[in-house]
Amino acid sequence: MQWIGNMAVPLLCGCILLIALQKRINPFEAFTTGAREGLVSAAEILPSILCLMTAVGVFRATGGLDILCQFLSPLADLLRIPRDVFPLVLLRPFSGSGSLSYFQNILARYGADSPEGLLASVLQSSGETVFYVTAIYAGAISGRKISFVIPCALFGNLIGVIAAVLLTGIFFDF
Secondary structure, three states, X not given: OHHHHHHHHHHHHHHHHXXXXXXXXXXXXXXXXXXXXXXXXXXXXXXXXXXXXXXXXXXXXXOHHHHHHHHOHHHHHHOOOOOOOHHHHHHOOOOHHHHHHHHHHHHHHHOOOOHHHHHHHHHHXXXXXXXXXXXXXXXXXXXXXXXXXXXXXXXXXXXXXXXXXXXXHHHHOO
């Protein structure tokens, strides 16, 4: 079974090469053209990513996350989210690496099989870094017509949080 995993990428590359040759496409030229376009796209979205990363760093360093958690603690209680896990819910839409770091702290403090660890695990996988993805999206399309993206993505994230809390409570009986 392990050989399937080991051979997946080489087989995929081989199939791509065969299809390219069959369609009389120069695979090296197609690859370099795609890489060039990818670098241009990366250069276009870099300012948005840097701005977002700076804002998240300032927010955490100034204690903004702690203040926001304190202010929204009634919401955490309503959703039955432990207070030590709630910052993960708030951090996840902003920063994947920040939420992963906080997630690791939860696992180190409570353990993976604790209610906090189980809920944090499900929460970590049930949402997206909304603002990061939106920054990339906005950079790629030069910021046109994105006013609907953030509210829709945050609503989807909220549904993911509610589903994570409900399903974790059902499956792990807490």
